[in-house]
Amino acid sequence: MHELAITVIGPDRTGIVADVAEALAAAGANLTDSTMTRLRGHFAMTLICTGTPAAEAEAALAGIGLLTSVREVEPEAAATTGEPYLVSVHGADRLGIVAAVTRVVAAAGGNITDLTTRLTGPLYVLVAEVDLPPGRADELTEQLAVAGAELGVEVTLRRAESELL
Numbered sequence: 001m002h003e004l005a006i007t008v009i010g011p012d013r014t015g016i017v018a019d020v021a022e023a024l025a026a027a028g029a030n031l032t033d034s035t036m037t038r039l040r041g042h043f044a045m046t047l048i049c050t051g052t053p054a055a056e057a058e059a060a061l062a063g064i065g066l067l068t069s070v071r072e073v074e075p076e077a078a079a080t081t082g083e084p085y086l087v088s089v090h091g092a093d094r095l096g097i098v099a100a101v102t103r104v105v106a107a108a109g110g111n112i113t114d115l116t117t118r119l120t121g122p123l124y125v126l127v128a129e130v131d132l133p134p135g136r137a138d139e140l141t142e143q144l145a146v147a148g149a150e151l152g153v154e155v156t157l158r159r160a161e162s163e164l165l
């Protein structure tokens with residue numbers, strides 16, 4: 001069975017999600033995992049689909065008028081074994097916040113599974129879902145506090161509630 005990673009990007013408009021989903025379904029692609037967002041008037045969607053070859057999915061998406069990318073990927077090898085946590089950052093916007101915070105998480109062995117950032121006026125907000133190796137949360141909390149102080153932002157790490165993920 002074919003497993004595809006698909007990205008769709010373009011100016012936001014009503015009906016894009018329906019157009020993408022209908023085109024893929026008509027081509028025989030089963031949408032198994034997806035995320036979509038609107039970024040300052042631009043639509044961005046990433047999907048994992050199964051069931052159809054890449055060329056057929058590409059042909060189906062050609063008529064929707066958006067930039068698309070389709071590639072074959074290997075199925076996920078194994079479920080994650082980390083513990084789920086949320087990293088939150090709030091503070092004045094400045095260059096390098098995402099780079100610094102994500103580098104600290106990576107150095108602690110954390111895998112970022114979802115990341116969202118927003119700039120609202122002068123306030124910058126980052127929320128990341130992170131899988132951490134067991135027993136690393138206290139050390140990471142200390143390292144994030146140091147990074148936050150250097151950046152001049154507030155950084156918190158808390159255990160994720162299972163119903164939130």
